[in-house]
Amino acid sequence: EPEVTQTPSHQVTQMGQEVILRCVPISNHLYFYWYRQILGQKVEFLVSFYNNEISEKSEIFDDQFSVERPDGSNFTLKIRSTKLEDSAMYFCASSEKRFYEQYFGPGTRLTVT
Amino acid sequence: AQTVTQSQPEMSVQEAETVTLSCTYDTSESDYYLFWYKQPPSRQMILVIRQEAYKQQNATENRFSVNFQKAAKSFSLKISDSQLGDAAMYFCAYRTGNQFYFGTGTSLTVIP
Numbered sequence: 001e002p003e004v005t006q007t008p009s010h011q012v013t014q015m016g017q018e019v020i021l022r023c024v025p026i027s028n029h030l031y032f033y034w035y036r037q038i039l040g041q042k043v044e045f046l047v048s049f050y051n052n053e054i055s056e057k058s059e060i061f062d063d064q065f066s067v068e069r070p071d072g073s074n075f076t077l078k079i080r081s082t083k084l085e086d087s088a089m090y091f092c093a094s095s096e097k098r099f100y101e102q103y104f105g106p107g108t109r110l111t112v113t
Numbered sequence: 114a115q116t117v118t119q120s121q122p123e124m125s126v127q128e129a130e131t132v133t134l135s136c137t138y139d140t141s142e143s144d145y146y147l148f149w150y151k152q153p154p155s156r157q158m159i160l161v162i163r164q165e166a167y168k169q170q171n172a173t174e175n176r177f178s179v180n181f182q183k184a185a186k187s188f189s190l191k192i193s194d195s196q197l198g199d200a201a202m203y204f205c206a207y208r209t210g211n212q213f214y215f216g217t218g219t220s221l222t223v224i225p
């Protein structure tokens with residue numbers, strides 16, 4: 001069964017460094033998403049992406065964040081200058097159509113020291 | 114603003130018994146979708162069940178079923194014949210457009 005994959009599973013970085021989290025959505029899906037989950041808290045929406053552009057974003061998704069689909073398979077989340085409070089689990093998700101269920105990847109645990 | 118409330122931070126159930134997890138939401142939208150996601154210790158979010166708001170019939174997926182009360186904005190999940198593998202964090206989620214709104218989760222323990 002096709003699944004969303006994410007790399008790396010765990011990323012440790014120093015405050016102020018740039019990180020890129022990578023996702024490979026399910027191949028026939030057209031909508032892509034990033035979420036984050038700070039430890040012990042609920043999952044929070046960051047951004048949705050369709051047709052090579054951001055379709056929606058939350059207030060969390062500020063200028064430090066960017067997303068890109070550099071090729072036909074990868075979907076990346078970049079954090080330009082990481083802060084301690086960016087430490088969280090980041091989930092990528094994809095869906096086939098706009099109102100269809102989203103399939104989540106296993107997540108990348110980002111630790112900022 | 115759209116909010117999702119799960120009032121039970123923790124629940125437990127005996128193996129083979131039935132448990133119901135509650136969820137309420139607040140929205141002014143008429144077209145939306147509701148979901149229950151399971152997050153086991155591996156932390157991967159797994160879709161359990163989905164309900165379209167325009168459908169009156171409650172969704173069912175094997176041992177999982179929902180009680181969708183649109184007027185009351187309530188969307189509870191019933192797990193029948195609970196199994197040890199059902200132990201996980203369960204998140205209720207509401208979706209409109211491209212945005213998902215998640216509740217704070219209910220941690221379900223299954224007692225052998």
